[in-house]
Structures are given as C-alpha cells and as structure tokens.
Amino acid sequence: MTMGDNLWGWQNINGSPYLTCALLAPWPHGFFTRAFYPQLPEQLITYLDPQGKAFRVKQVHGDVTLTATEIGQTPLAPDSAHPPADGIISDAPHQGVWVASADCTPVLIGDLIGKRVAAIHAGWRGTKARIVPKTIDRFLALGSELKDLRVALGPAIAGEVYQVDPWVALEVGQSVQAVQQLATERQQWDYLCNVATPPVLPDREPEKYRLDVRRINQLQLLELGFAQEQIAVAPHCTFQMEELFFSYRRTHTKEVQWSGIVSY
Template sequence: MWQWQTRSELPYLTCDLLSDWQHGFFTRQFAPREPHEITPILSATASTHRLKQVHGNIVLTPTEIATATEVEVETGNALADGLLTEQPQQAVWVASADCNPILIANRHTGNVAAVHAGWRGTSLNIATVAVNRLLAQGGSVTDIIVAIGPAIDGKVYQVTKQVGLEVCRSIALNPLSGDLKTDLTSLQAIPDSPLLPDEQVGRVRLDVRRVNQLQLEQLGVDPQAISIAPHCTYQEPEYFFSYRREKLKKIQWSGIINN
C-alpha cells in the first residue's frame, strides 16, 4: 500500500490509494527545501499553497488564504491547519514532525486536501472538518480516500491521562461520565483502542493516527479507503525529524495536487 520513491536519490513515500493524484510524504532528506521547491517534483505547472500551522481545526481554500485576515506577520501565511483545492493543478502542503500529515482526495470532484493533525487538531476533529468541506464541493462520503502519513507511533507517544481523554472523547461509543478513571476505562475498551497503558502514574500512550482513523470511519468513510503509513517519525531518525526525539523544530513536508 505504501511505496518508497526517489528523486535525485532522495526518498519520499506515496500511498497506492492516492495513485490517481500526484502526491508525496517527503522525508528529512529534502530539508530545508520549502513547498515551492518541492512542488516541481510532482508537477511542473502546479501552483503552491501552504499555511502557518497553529494546531487548530481551520481548513481553508487558496481563495480564502488570499483574503485571510489572520496571518503570520513575518511571512503573510494564513493561520490554519488544513488546505483544500478548488481547481486543477493546485498543490496543497502541510508540515509535520510527530504530528499526523493527512492527505485526502474526493474521487467525484478530483479535489484534494492536506491536513496537519497533532493531538490538539485531532481533538477538534480537523480531518472530518476537511472531509466535510471536500464533500460540500460535491460527491458523497463513499468518494473519500485518505492517507495518514508518517507520525509518532502510539506505542512510544506518552501523554497525560487528561490529554488522552481530551483527544479520544470524540470517538467515545457511549456518553462519558465526567470521571477521569471511568471515562479512560470506557475509551480503552474500544476495539483496537488508541489509548494504551503506560507504566508511569498519570500517563497513557496515545495513538493519534488511530483516533483520526476512527473519526473518519464514524463519519462514514470506508475503512478500506483509509491507509496509515507503517512508519514512525520517532523511531526512524534516518528518514524523519521528530520533535519528541530531538526537541528541535525541524519538519518534513507532505503535499498533494488535484486533478
């Protein structure tokens, strides 16, 4: 399902589900190149669009970026964490280290989205926000395809129990009680739960990728139309930057171009 590609002997990943769209989850080997320098690897004619990511759930179009009032002073980049296309040959990009880079396509319209989903954005359902915006352009949820790129694996991502609860409350199968211990027990009973035990008091391990997958499935996206990359940014330093591992603000880019 996931394939290594190379450009000038530098590696990046693609997902078979998105084979009809030019896309890539690029590795640390492409640093410090910016999106406008990477887009030509995928298309010589596509325009490039990016954001100043702020760990929220705002998803914008290129038109909305051009008129955004909330922007980063130094660069003029709009403040948001997701981008969706409106017309052919628009390349949308997100940056990540341990957070989830999510690329989404709509088979009906050909439009696509790129989403940055850390634990905060995931707790705010940013992936489903992006899907709903894509569906507002046409098609049905059965037209949606999703690839969740390299991110930190839940087995090595330690968070507080409160953070685990905040991120996972969106996927609760039953109403939560308001009692932390009771609610965590309920969430850990979910099949293939994203909440894993941790030996340290007050902590759990959290699989943010799995939370995004469950949110999308609960929205109605076909489980067979969602693929998670079998790569962990924390455990594969030869390919990926990881803030949790290095405590340095270094990132890799993921992008996709609409048909």
C-alpha cells in the same frame, strides 16, 4: 496500526526517498522525508507537477481549513507570509496543498470524482478539535460524496512511544463520538483502553499514558461513515525512524518534513 501496510511504497528522487500511498494513486503526492530538508513546497511541487502552484498556511494547531482561494483572501498570521490554518483544500486543477510535520499526523485526502484534494496537519490539539471531520464537511459542502474520498494518514509518532498526560489522552479521546456518549469518565477510559486497536495504551510511568493520535483520527473517520478500505494508516513512526524522519519529541528542534498532494 499496521492495517494496510501494503498500500504504502517508497519512491526516489535523486537518491532521496519519499512515501506514496496506493489509495492516492490518481494524484501526484508524496510524504517527503528529512532527506529533502530544507526544501520548501515551492521546490517540492516541481517533483510532483512542474505546472503546479504550491499552497501552504501558518500552522497553529487549530481546526480551520481554507480553500486555495481563501488563502489569498485571509489575513496573514503575525510574523508570517501565510494565513493561520491547519488544513488546505484545492478548488482548481494543478494546486499543490502542503502541510509540515515532525510528529503530528499529515493527512492527505483526494476526491475520485470531484478531483479536489486536501492536506491537513493533525496533531493532538487539531485532532481534539476534529479538524479532519471538519475538513470532510467542507468536501461535502463543495459537492463531494463520502464514498468517493480516499484518506491517507502519513508518518507520525506512533502510539506505542507517544507519552502524554492523562488529561491529554482523555480530551483527545473524547473527540470520538462513541466516547462522548458515555456517561462517566470511567466508562470513557474503559472504551479508549479496550476498544479494538485501542488508541490509549498504558505507560510504565505513573500518571502517564501512550496516545495513538492516528488511531483517533481513523475512528473519527469511521464514525462519519467511511469504509475501512477508504482509509490508509502509514506504519511509519517519526520518533523511531530517525534516519528517515524529523521528530520534535526526539530532538526538540524545529525541523520538519513536508507532505503534499496536487489536484488535477
């Protein structure tokens, strides 16, 4: 999980810390901490790009990614000022795309040549539905090349502390193509528990497992043909680092931190 720790660095605004990733250095971006709560993207973007416009969606734990233009053309979610989706991809300069999280994985992506960017909310349900690979498909359809993409998986609940039911661990694990291709569930369990840096870990409680959702997303990306060097995984756990991050699993309150990246 800690591969590429040196790619991550802390920045500071008015005494409040936020995280950046060296892979995304060409773009203004940040994984903001609880210190910025309750500021919304419309305020946070002023720290990254005073000319920028913020785009966000009503996150529903699904697999839909909208372009910034599509956000304005898509029916709104019930009781929301935003359409339902869990990913946003820019289609013009100075567009800040944002996702909220409080244990789920915030994923920021940039295209070094095409300059477009994306922000994705990848909890276990979105990961099971392969929202990150589906967003990569949108990049490629828009003309991006895989080799030009850089992906940062931000602070989220770590696998070592994320307890889930067996069916959750298996169904999320089955989103990895190498697991899908195995003939029996026993073989699938064996793969998920014993592959290098396994995404499924044992739990002290009977009939429970620990699930590393970021590792599943990383495996999905590697299967698409990404090089290890194109992916950074944050060594920060929202559940364990209470002073920095909100965690729904820890408190069961609806407080979130925002992550965003701005196109140029």
